[in-house]
Amino acid sequence: MGELSVTTVLIIEDDNKIAELLQKHLEKYGYCVKRVVDFSRVMESFQQAQPKLVLLDVNLPKYDGYYWCRQIRKESLCPILFISARSEQMDQVMALENGADDYITKPFNYEVVTAKIRSQLRRVYGDYAQTANERVLDLQGLKLYIERMEVSYGENKTMVSKKEAILLEALMKHFPKVVGRDDLLEKLWDDETFVDENTLNVNVTRVRKRLKEIGIENGIETVRGAGYRMTPRWGGAGDNETLY
Template sequence: MKQLLIIEDEVKIARFLQLELEHEGYSVDLSHNGREGLNKALEGNFDLVILDVMLPSLNGMEVLRRIRQTSDLPVIMLTAKDDVMDKVMGLDLGAQDYITKPFAIEELLARIRVLFKLKVPAIAPSQIQETLTCSKLSLCPEKYEVSYDNTPIALTKKEFELLEYLMRNKNLVVTRESILEKVWGYDYLGDTNVVDVYIRYLRNKIDQKFQDKLIYTIRGMGYQIKDATNN
């Protein structure tokens, strides 16, 4: 039986979720503040945490940050804010999914089922050291390094994974949906704007910084990375 932890300060919502999830066959524990929830998440044997953002004692983002310091425990974030940047922050800190209140319980159950179906990471570690290149841009998955013409580029974890996915599909058009599935590691059911935000981050750090256009928007389809035509 899968063990779930709900960290939610609204007692009625937490109890409703607990009853619905137990009806679906999950074992559920509750916490109503961030600090207690963090301790339970780190000390317990849970398969998934459902984590509200607005919490007393410690907010959900800080709880997630501390969990990720020592654990890869799957986390689904809950929030009353429908803000892309909040979603980006949560996903960049390592949340597997993000759902905005109010939501249908069927949607949450579907996302949980998808998470538990995963068997392997979306981007498997390379067995041999390799270097991916595009124009003067180089990416080494094993060393977790990116550089342009030997100048190092600092990327966040999700930026690195997105760039790696694009470079592994160099000259091919990849859709937003495929990026969400492969980079975020599950069949994402929500807003695809998070991909556009991360593409903008990469363009700021690569295309604009080095004045070398590599990442292209293919209208109505998705994105493509290819060698610059001026090289």
């Protein structure tokens, strides 16, 4: 891959020795490696890192890897590779049924792990990514790849969470119209997650941050008493931008 230097891998492994060795090995190949250190805040670490791939152990403090795999899948389609000492077939079945892409048993060969990482990254983001029927929204150069949950502008791109993608899709589809707060809250609602006004505010803030990461300032306007709309003046001052 030509972009290993900007590919972030998140390691969720409570064996410090294994995590450290994995980190050192992957960094030799140019990956940006983040490690979870507080296992009560795994999703916070995931959201901060915005990884393109996750290495996940099964046996973890607080909750097991199957649980965290399900939580990640609510927000992201990034590849998840389990690394575990459990070698029973049922463990591998459970991992795949909970959303994993592959399962590697310990002890493992570090070169094999690296090869599997490369394979998954090619499949999802690179040469083997399926793009023939891919849905892409384009608003004056800002592109949202809905299935990939990726946004790009020019040469810059970043991953977004599921909820961030839902918000951005709604705003881009309805441009230049304002999308009401109630409409956005309804789109964010699912059977398992309670969504309130604060949740909407937080996710709008996150979308603005993602847009800023790819070089777009003031991309979303707050229309007081109504909702939000896109303001595709990329690079402009955005003088009618109103924050919370």
